Amino acid sequence: MDNSGTFAHQHDGAGCAQHVRGDDCRFCNVRHLSICAALDPEELSFLEDMSGDAIYAEKSTLFREEDDVVSIFNVTFGVVRLVRSLSDGRRQITGFALPGDFLGLSLEKNWSFTAEAVTEVRACRFKRSIFEDFSDRKPHLMKRMHEFATHELSLAQDHMVLLGRLTAEEKIATFLVAMKRRWTRVEGHELGLIRLPMGRQDIADYIGLTIETVSRVINQMQRDRKLVIVPDGIRFVDPAYFDEHALR
Amino acid sequence: MDNSGTFAHQHDGAGCAQHVRGDDCRFCNVRHLSICAALDPEELSFLEDMSGDAIYAEKSTLFREEDDVVSIFNVTFGVVRLVRSLSDGRRQITGFALPGDFLGLSLEKNWSFTAEAVTEVRACRFKRSIFEDFSDRKPHLMKRMHEFATHELSLAQDHMVLLGRLTAEEKIATFLVAMKRRWTRVEGHELGLIRLPMGRQDIADYIGLTIETVSRVINQMQRDRKLVIVPDGIRFVDPAYFDEHALR
DNA sequence: AAGCGGCATTGATGCAAATCAAACCGTGGC
DNA sequence: GCCACGGTTTGATTTGCATCAATGCCGCTT
Numbered sequence: 012m013d014n015s016g017t018f019a020h021q022h023d024g025a026g027c028a029q030h031v032r033g034d035d036c037r038f039c040n041v042r043h044l045s046i047c048a049a050l051d052p053e054e055l056s057f058l059e060d061m062s063g064d065a066i067y068a069e070k071s072t073l074f075r076e077e078d079d080v081v082s083i084f085n086v087t088f089g090v091v092r093l094v095r096s097l098s099d100g101r102r103q104i105t106g107f108a109l110p111g112d113f114l115g116l117s118l119e120k121n122w123s124f125t126a127e128a129v130t131e132v133r134a135c136r137f138k139r140s141i142f143e144d145f146s147d148r149k150p151h152l153m154k155r156m157h158e159f160a161t162h163e164l165s166l167a168q169d170h171m172v173l174l175g176r177l178t179a180e181e182k183i184a185t186f187l188v189a190m191k192r193r194w195t196r197v198e199g200h201e202l203g204l205i206r207l208p209m210g211r212q213d214i215a216d217y218i219g220l221t222i223e224t225v226s227r228v229i230n231q232m233q234r235d236r237k238l239v240i241v242p243d244g245i246r247f248v249d250p251a252y253f254d255e256h257a258l259r
Numbered sequence: 260m261d262n263s264g265t266f267a268h269q270h271d272g273a274g275c276a277q278h279v280r281g282d283d284c285r286f287c288n289v290r291h292l293s294i295c296a297a298l299d300p301e302e303l304s305f306l307e308d309m310s311g312d313a314i315y316a317e318k319s320t321l322f323r324e325e326d327d328v329v330s331i332f333n334v335t336f337g338v339v340r341l342v343r344s345l346s347d348g349r350r351q352i353t354g355f356a357l358p359g360d361f362l363g364l365s366l367e368k369n370w371s372f373t374a375e376a377v378t379e380v381r382a383c384r385f386k387r388s389i390f391e392d393f394s395d396r397k398p399h400l401m402k403r404m405h406e407f408a409t410h411e412l413s414l415a416q417d418h419m420v421l422l423g424r425l426t427a428e429e430k431i432a433t434f435l436v437a438m439k440r441r442w443t444r445v446e447g448h449e450l451g452l453i454r455l456p457m458g459r460q461d462i463a464d465y466i467g468l469t470i471e472t473v474s475r476v477i478n479q480m481q482r483d484r485k486l487v488i489v490p491d492g493i494r495f496v497d498p499a500y501f502d503e504h505a506l507r
Numbered sequence: 508a509a510g511c512g513g514c515a516t517t518g519a520t521g522c523a524a525a526t527c528a529a530a531c532c533g534t535g536g537c
Numbered sequence: 538g539c540c541a542c543g544g545t546t547t548g549a550t551t552t553g554c555a556t557c558a559a560t561g562c563c564g565c566t567t
Binding site: 101105118123124150153156157158160161167168169171174175176 | 423
Binding site: 460475 | 547
């Protein structure tokens with residue numbers, strides 16, 4: 012059974028259909044990971060009527076920092092980078108959204124970050140106003156959103172430790188271990204490789220290094236037989252090393 | 260009218276009574292800033308019965324990372340540092356809780372950080388289980404908790420930019436401006452000085468520098484007539500400089 | 508097959524902040 | 538008044554990562 016479902020470089024419709032079949036939530040294969048798992052069939056069908064499947068090309072922008080929050084998103088396929096930029100061009104990527112991740116938890120009127128498609132991205136899209144009315148009437152949905160938000164807060168704290176207190180080597184190791192865990196959760200089972208659909212510059216901007224340092228550290232790890240670099244990702248050769256050097 | 264209410268070095272009861280008068284929420288002067296502002300008088304009185312005023316000495320620990328969440332806290336006086344520690348002693352302070360700030364938004368069973376009193380701290384303390392039952396029955400309270408959580412998430416993103424992409428000078432400037440804003444909000448009006456009740460090491464662990472660098476940068480700013488160092492804080496001499504060098 | 512454009516890698520050098528090490532300063536105890 | 542102590546400042550030196558600068562590699566186009 013093939014569910015290797017590569018990201019950026021697969022263009023047949025069938026590959027995508029594995030991930031979202033039309034607009035029917037019943038066939039959504041990230042539902043158990045997403046906000047929607049809090050909903051019963053009736054609620055789901057209401058929300059389904061309110062939602063549409065949206066597709067974004069690689070490198071396109073879902074929304075920009077300061078934009079009005081018109082729609083909110085449940086990513087069903089692909090990878091989105093969440094970016095804060097400074098006026099002089101410095102960027103900090105605050106997170107990567109993977110299938111199952113929700114964009115628009117905050118109920119604020121404006122986005123506090125920019126979202127850009129790293130790969131082709133598919134997302135279940137809701138009108139913000141409708142979703143908000145709905146969540147106001149559904150306390151268990153609000154509670155689930157709150158749980159998602161506080162979980163993200165905990166991840167944000169992890170990330171602060173990484174940015175503020177880890178060495179370049181520890182940052183890379185921690186990032187790779189986290190990506191492995193996240194993909195395993197999304198895919199439902201462990202893969203031989205760790206997908207890295209984002210470029211080196213994105214990794215650098217996520218962990219607070221330069222592209223050169225990211226490249227150097229990863230290639231040094233390969234020379235040291237800790238991992239091997241493969242197309243679209245890396246493969247752990249010495250998992251024990253990563254257990255030891257990654258944070259939590 | 261005196262509401263200068265200093266922090267660590269004032270020991271007369273009257274000074275504290277400005278901030279919390281016994282256990283009566285009606286006299287709580289951080290209520291408008293806190294979670295409790297979402298509640299009507301009846302709900303407030305119920306919650307009041309469920310709460311107690313707690314006092315923590317300077318340097319004492321409210322709770323440790325991984326501890327069971329037995330109680331949750333609404334800080335009413337003083338400053339709490341929120342700490343993540345690595346096994347080798349490196350620390351990252353993920354935030355400082357000031358009066359009005361709430362500890363225990365997450366509804367998780369265990370704390371994801373340690374909370375230590377920087378100054379003497381007073382807090383309104385609730386049994387977690389009781390508060391949770393209550394919030395389950397009060398959707399508008401849950402919504403307010405969610406708003407607090409997503410606001411914190413946005414602050415966490417700000418902090419990631421600071422940690423990952425700012426220079427030492429920018430980090431200090433941004434930190435000082437943020438503290439000024441937060442104190443102004445808590446005090447209800449602008450003070451001449453910016454209180455820094457936390458030590459240099461805490462500032463360093465908050466913004467991802469060493470104590471020596473923090474000291475050097477602040478003292479350099481003083482030599483450059485950007486600020487003056489005063490007991491328990493600093494005073495801006497050249498506010499325009501800070502507007503320019505601090506992030507947002 | 509040659510040329511191009513967009514990453515990624517590698518090397519040489521620079522520099523901001525860390526580290527190592529002392530001195531300083533205010534406070535409290537005796 | 539003196540000393541001890543905890544926190545802060547200052548100075549000298551090191552270093553980890555950034556910066557600057559090629560070069561390499563792969564997929565696309567023509």
